Amino acid sequence: MLVGFDIGGTKIELQVLSDQGEVLFKLRQPTPGDYAAFLIKIREMLMDVENKIGFFGGIGIGLPGAICPTTGKMKNANCTFLNGRDVIGDLCQATGKTVRIANDANCFALSEAVDGAGGGGTVVFGAILGTGCGGGIVVNQSIITGANAITGEWGHNPLPGYNPETDGDIGQCYCGKKNCIEQYISGTGFAAQYNHKYQADLNSQQIMALVDAGNEQAVAAYQLMLDQMARSFASISNILDPDVIVLGGGMSNIERLYQDLPSAMNKYIFSNEPKVTVRRAVYGDSSGVRGAAWLAK
Known part of the structure; x- marks a missing residue:
């Protein structure tokens, strides 16, 4: 047992x-x-x-x-x-x-690597995109921990390719730094970007409902977040080259991500013919x- x-x-x-x-x-x-x-x-x-x-x-x-x-x-x-x-x-x-x-x-990453969305993969990167933005790396069904026990915590790296004109400046992260990945692609980060830009008070689910309805502002916000997510995961792919990227947390419920994200990542990956597999977690919570x-x- x-x-x-x-x-x-x-x-x-x-x-x-x-x-x-x-x-x-x-x-x-x-x-x-x-x-x-x-x-x-x-x-x-x-x-x-x-x-x-x-x-x-x-x-x-x-x-x-x-x-x-x-x-x-x-x-x-x-x-x-x-x-x-x-x-x-x-x-x-x-x-x-x-x-x-x-x-x-x-x-989370180990579960999905053993018999979930990453089952059969040699290298699996699991990302929880919810209130925050955490990650885990599993190689041959073993967790990689690291010398400081922070392997996979890429959410507090600076957003790759950050541009203040397009990405905006939404203030300091709770960790004390600015422009952390978590501030942009977590559920709270996505909402914070939208609310800051459009003077609104919506959560990520409400914004995605507007996207589905074809709202122009919401669609633009989603496209920006998609590009930010593509940059963030491409930085992982260029280092680890995982077989599978598995998503969990509230943002993993955005169905269109699984079609949109791999193609959005292609232009940032160091490969002439990039192969990117992004899947939703099988076991969820x-x-x-x-x-x-x-x-x-």
């Missing part, structure tokens, strides 16, 4: 998979508000699994954050009570299990917890 946890700010989701990826058991619980209660909650959920299904040896955990390679302690977690803690060591002691932890975007379960394997 493969046991995975997806740790969020409000909920903890657990899934148990078979070696073939079949879901054997699911469980959701609210996320506790402090560290001691968190350790107890994970132990209780695991006891529930063993009582219903049987013994298993290890667990995988995905969450927004990472284990610092130098200290071995958690950093940048959205559940702030985890930061600065030896989460792996403490969970191993509390549960008696082997524990592996990865960033949620990495778990469940990719994170499934990827965490595959970590256990």
